[in-house]
Amino acid sequence: MELKQFKIAVLPLRSKLLNYARRLTDDPDDAEDAVQETMLRLWNRRTELEQYRSIEAxxxxxxxxxxxxxxxxxxxEYVSLDNVSNSTSEATPEQLLEIKDEIKLMRTIIQSLPPLQRTIMQMKDIEEYETDEIAEITGCSAEAIRSNLSRARKKVxxxxxxxxxxxxRRNEQ
Known part of the structure; x- marks a missing residue:
């Protein structure tokens, strides 16, 4: 792929990639770094890009x-009690510890999912992508996306x- 083709096919994706990266990182600088690195990797692999069904995906x-x-x-990994107390000023220390434990538990459960299910769950439930968009990005069928999402939610x-x-049961003993 020549420079002119690259500019036509890849550079217009920059704003979409940046918006996506911002949602994932919650930090504009990290998002910009990720997009720049992505563009660099795409440029370095420009001779191979035609083999992909969708360069955007x-x-x-x-x-x-x-x-x-x-x-x-x-x-x-650990949420600071100061940060939690700022967001829940009326909570008791015991409640804050419970909230911290719940957050840690949910992270652990989601991290234990197979990578595809974890990615699909993140894209659908957190980033609010449509099933068709997820299918295009992951290369799976829409039915496979729904099935994996259902399995992931059930497992969680x-x-x-x-x-x-x-x-x-432990507390009752």
Whole structure:
């Protein structure tokens, strides 16, 4: 792919990639870094881009993976009680600890999902993508997206309920 073709096919995707990256990172600088890295990777692979069914889907996948890598390296596993207390000023210390535990539990459960289910759940439930958009980005059929999403939600719900019930049994003993 020549420079002129690259400018026509890839550069118009920049704003869509940037919007997506902003939703994933909640930090404009990180989003910009992810998009710049994505553009660089696309340029370096410009000779291979014609083999992809959708350059846009490939670019979205690249920016998604880069944002997830940024998130993983920068995330703080433990929510500061100061941050939680700012958002819930009326909560008692016990309630704050419970909220912190719930957040940690949900993160752990979602991280335990298979990568495809985790990605689909994030895109559908958090980023609010439509099923057809997710299908295009991931390369799966819309039916496969719905099936994986259903399995992911069921797994999260079941694991959460089992964990809560186990905690209650331990506390009763």
């Amino acid at each position: 490939f670019a979205m996948t690249l920016v998604h993976n880069l944002c997830m890598d940024l998130w993983r390296t920068r995330r703080n 719900r079941d694991t959460y309920l089992q964990t809560i019930q186990a905690r209650k």
